[in-house]
Amino acid sequence: xxxxxxxxxxxxxxxxLTKQRAAVLRALGxxxxxxxxxxxxxxxxxxxxxxxxxxxxxxxxxxxxxxxxVFSFGGSAARYEASLDxxxxxxxxxxxxxENVQADGVGEIAAQIAAAKxxxxxxxxxxxxxxxxxxxxxPGKNGAS
Amino acid sequence: xxxxxxxxxxxxxxxxLTKQRAAVLRALGxxxxxxxxxxxxxxxxxxxxxxxxxxxxxxxxxxxxxxxxVFSFGGSAARYEASLDxxxxxxxxxxxxxENVQADGVGEIAAQIAAAKxxxxxxxxxxxxxxxxxxxxxPGKNGAS
DNA sequence: CTCTCTGCAAAGCATTTGCACATTG
DNA sequence: CAATGTGCAAATGCTTTGCAGAGAG
Numbered sequence: 001x002x003x004x005x006x007x008x009x010x011x012x013x014x015x016x017l018t019k020q021r022a023a024v025l026r027a028l029g030x031x032x033x034x035x036x037x038x039x040x041x042x043x044x045x046x047x048x049x050x051x052x053x054x055x056x057x058x059x060x061x062x063x064x065x066x067x068x069x070v071f072s073f074g075g076s077a078a079r080y081e082a083s084l085d086x087x088x089x090x091x092x093x094x095x096x097x098x099e100n101v102q103a104d105g106v107g108e109i110a111a112q113i114a115a116a117k118x119x120x121x122x123x124x125x126x127x128x129x130x131x132x133x134x135x136x137x138x139p140g141k142n143g144a145s
Numbered sequence: 146x147x148x149x150x151x152x153x154x155x156x157x158x159x160x161x162l163t164k165q166r167a168a169v170l171r172a173l174g175x176x177x178x179x180x181x182x183x184x185x186x187x188x189x190x191x192x193x194x195x196x197x198x199x200x201x202x203x204x205x206x207x208x209x210x211x212x213x214x215v216f217s218f219g220g221s222a223a224r225y226e227a228s229l230d231x232x233x234x235x236x237x238x239x240x241x242x243x244e245n246v247q248a249d250g251v252g253e254i255a256a257q258i259a260a261a262k263x264x265x266x267x268x269x270x271x272x273x274x275x276x277x278x279x280x281x282x283x284p285g286k287n288g289a290s
Numbered sequence: 291c292t293c294t295c296t297g298c299a300a301a302g303c304a305t306t307t308g309c310a311c312a313t314t315g
Numbered sequence: 316c317a318a319t320g321t322g323c324a325a326a327t328g329c330t331t332t333g334c335a336g337a338g339a340g
Contacts, residue, residue: 016313016314016315018313018314035304036304036305037304052304052305053305053306053307056304056305056306057306057307060306076303076304077303077304077305078304078305
């Protein structure tokens with residue numbers, strides 16, 4: 001994640017690039033799909049006094065600017081990640097592992113549907129849920145129980 | 146929604162088809178994407194003493210059997226609907242209206258991705274978020290700044 | 291009679307918010 | 316100095332759960 005871009009985006013919205021916000025971005029840059037709680041831990045490694053409230057507020061701002069994407073899979077905490085490239089999600093229903101994937105062609109389909117319905121300014125996301133290779137081997141519960 | 150199918154599904158899992166459960170299914174059969182709260186109201190029209198806890202428990206069972214689908218868009222209550230046909234969602238980010246749409250071709254894309262990653266027993270969902278026609282006209286909080 | 295289900299109320303989490311103080315420009 | 320950001324803690328909203336009694340097989 002390029003801090004300059006971030007700064008520009010923030011300033012443009014009259015937000016300031018504080019050390020807390022930079023730390024949140026750094027935490028997200030590290031990798032994957034993090035929960036607010038996990039981000040808090042990471043950020044506290046640098047700034048021990050940060051509060052969860054600040055994490056949420058920061059994530060909300062970053063999302064508004066479009067730098068962060070949020071995913072909520074019912075049932076538990078939302079997961080946040082930096083908006084790098086456009087991608088989709090492959091979630092293992094058993095171990096909850098989450099992987100990014102590309103899905104060519106979906107964008108056009110989504111745009112077409114949205115246009116037909118009069119929607120504008122759209123975003124779209126494809127989520128595939130199933131059993132990953134390793135969970136597929138284990139005894140686990142099958143689809144039809 | 147066919148009660149016989151439901152009953153079979155429930156029995157097969159050692160669950161009983163009680164009047165509360167039937168009422169929840171009837172509420173879902175009526176239409177759209179309901180929140181637990183809305184389902185509660187509908188069910189209370191027939192069974193005034195039903196509790197929210199029972200609604201949630203019932204929805205959870207129905208989901209486990211595959212008769213109900215749940216959607217959580219971060220931020221607010223989950224929405225439940227009967228699993229009738231395969232479809233996707235078009236959500237207005239402003240008024241939160243939710244509409245079902247067909248999306249031909251997505252299934253193949255999803256299957257292909259899943260196969261490539263070794264996933265089995267998959268399901269997939271495409272969610273398109275944007276501003277619906279009427280909200281697009283009003284002063285939105287998004288878009289042109 | 292035994293096992294499952296229900297209502298109620300309390301508990302549990304994730305997330306949001308009010309407020310006084312700290313920080314930034 | 317004026318405006319924005321932060322920490323803390325309390326509040327909120329959705330969902331889950333323990334328990335004792337009710338209902339089904």
